[in-house]
Amino acid sequence: MILKSLLVPILAGVLTINGIPPTKTVSPPTEATMATSQYTVVSGDSLYKIAKKFGVSIATIKNVNGLKSDSINPGQVLSIPGTGATILGFTPLYVGSRGSAVSTLQKNLKALGYYTYGSITGYYGTVTRQAVSNFQRAYGLAASGNVNSATNTQIWHALVKKRLVAHTYRYTGVPYKWGGSTPSGFDCSGFVYYMFNYEGVKFPRTTSEEIYTMGTRVTSTANLRPGDLVFFAVNRPGVISHVGFYEGNGKFISATTSKGIYTYPLTTGYWAKYYMGAKRVY
Structure with a gap:
């Protein structure tokens, strides 16, 4: 069997989980558990065989690749997220490269x-x-x-976050639930937790304040990209208490007590006065 995989490490931080209790036990992410690869289907493959080989579920593979059935074809390239992805390295691309x-x-x-x-x-x-x-x-x-590998990683992350943002809209109107992290009800950090894990990215169940310690700061709203996390200090000045996904075009989507999952303008209206900054955590 021919294995083709791509090095795509994920930015990860060591977190202290506090505040809202987790809905299930989630270990802090590591580079090994958060690796992602691309796999080229060969003759004789099935989703069952591929899932078993990489240690992920069939449902995860289908979800990440947008598959509607279990049917796959030789030569088809599948993205394999999560635990078990094998890293074989990355070959740089530059002017003159082909293939x-x-x-x-x-x-x-x-x-x-x-x-x-x-x-x-x-x-x-x-x-x-x-x-x-x-x-x-x-x-x-x-x-x-x-x-190089850094650019390759960022391209892959951007694709995952583009898909993630597109998938957030299906939950519009889901009610707010304190401590919630399932489609029956979300709080703000629970929604972030659910969406990242839904897309195959292992993400801890923790508070918005702890999430703010992760990743790389986005210095200006002009530099925000879809899937970046935006943070707000609503309860006390200077203390992070809310988080959402930047979706593009000056808007973000989040779980709020008033409307549940909903899209809001970032730089005007109610939320603008509480905005504290943004992080690129993946």
């Missing part, structure tokens, strides 16, 4: 809105380099135009 890895890069950047050429060529030329440079600048990376 399926470049095609995948172009497709991913196209999905994110950075690769605008009319076709997927599989050749890393000036158009692809410019698309990579634009992505790197948007995510605060050195704009070399080449894809």
Whole structure:
């Protein structure tokens, strides 16, 4: 069996879980448990075999890859999140590179809105380099135009968060429930916990204040990207007490006591006066 996997480590911090009690025991994430890989289906494979090999559930594989049935085909590339993903390393891409890895890069950047050429060529030329440079600048990376492991990781994370944000809308109107972290009811940090884990990213069940200690600070609202976490001090000045997902276009989605899961403007209206900043935790 041929295994093709991609190095995509996840930013992780050591957290002290306090405040809201967890709905189930969740260990702090580690690089090993949070690795993600891409796997190319070969003849004789089944979702059962692949799930068993990587130590994840069939449901997780289907959800992450948007599969409606258990049917898969040789040559199909599956994203495998979570425990058990094997890291074999990453080969840098640059002008002159060719092949399926470049095609995948172009497709991913196209999905994110950075690769605008009319076709997927599989050749890393000036158009692809410019698309990579634009992505790197948007995510605060050195704009070399080449894809190293850090850029590759950030592209993958951006894709996961794009899908995550799209999936948040289905929960619009779900009621607020203190300590809730399931579709029967969420609090703000419970919604963050649920959505990350739903997308195959292991994330601890903890408070908004603790989540604020994770990741990298986003210095300006102009630099926010979909899936970044936005934080607010509602109860006491300077003390984080609320968190939500930035969804783009100056809006965020969160679980609030008044409307449950709902989308709000970030820089105007009620929430603007409580805004404390943002973090990119994945």
